[in-house]
Amino acid sequence: MAKKLELGDPAPQFDLREDGGGTLSLASFAGKKLVLYFYPKDDTSGCTMEAIDFNRLLPQFTRAKTAIVGVSPDSCASHEKFKAKHELGLTLLSDETKKMLEAYGVWIEKSMYGRKYMGVERSTFLIGPDGRIARAWRKVKVPGHAEEALAAAKSL
Template sequence: MSLPKIGEQAPAFEAQDQNGTTHRLQDYAGRKVALYFYPKDDTSGCTAQACNLRDNYQSLLGAGIQVLGVSIDGEKSHQKFATKYELPFPLLIDEDKKLVEAYGVWQEKSMYGRKYMGTMRYTFLIDEEGKIEKVITKVDTKNHAAQLL
C-alpha cells in the first residue's frame, strides 16, 4: 500500500483509543486531524514526539487541529504511556495493523543490517473535508507541533 497523497481522500478508519472510546475519521468532519503514526510506546523518539505534541496541544487545538496518535501497541501499553506522560490526546490501538496498512506506513525497516517490518514515523494532516493536506515523512520529534502549525 502506498502513502495517501496530498489532495486525496484520507483512508477512512475506525479504532479504539487507550480508554476504549471509538474514533472514526468521519467523527472529525469540519475539523483538521493530525494523524500521527509512531513505532512504539515509551521509547525515546516516540516519547519526545508525544511530549512535544502534549506541550503544544493548546496551540494545535487553537489552530483547529485534533491530534490522534497511532501505533500497533495494545490498550494497556497505550494507557501506561498516556498516563506516564499525561498525554491529552487519544492514542489509537492498531494491533491488527489496519491503519498502518491503509496509510502505507507499515514498511520494511533496517537496523544494524537486520531487515524487519515496522511502523514508519509519519504524520498526515487531514483537512476539514477529510482530504490529505500535508504528509510529514521527516518528523522532527522535538519540534513536531511546529511542523504541523
C-alpha cells in the same frame, strides 16, 4: 501494500479502539482538521519526546481548531500506561491489526544492523476539514516537528 498517499487524496477511513475505551473513526472528525501522527512504540525515547511535544502544544492546536491523534500498533493498555506515566492528554489509537498503518502506507520494511523487519515509519498527516490529505511528513525527525505541524494546521 497501499499506494503512497498524495496531497489531495481522501484520507483512508479507520475505526480503531482508543485508550480509555471506545472507538474513534475518521468520520468523528468530519468538517474538522486532524493531525494524525504515526509512531513506532509507546515509551521509547523518540516516541516519548514526540508525544510530549504534541501534548505541550495541545492548547494551541485546539485554538487552531485541530485535533491530534497518535497511532501505533501498541495495545490500548500500553497506551494508557504511556499516557499516565507522561501525563499526556492526547488521544492514542491502537492498530494491533496494522490495517490502518498499511492504508496510510506507514507499515514498512525497516533495517537495523543488517536485520530486516516490519515496523512503523514515523509519519504525520494533516487532514483537512474536507477529509483529504492537506500535508504529509514522512520519516519524521522529532525535534521541531510538532511546531511545524502546528504552523501547517494554522495555515489551513
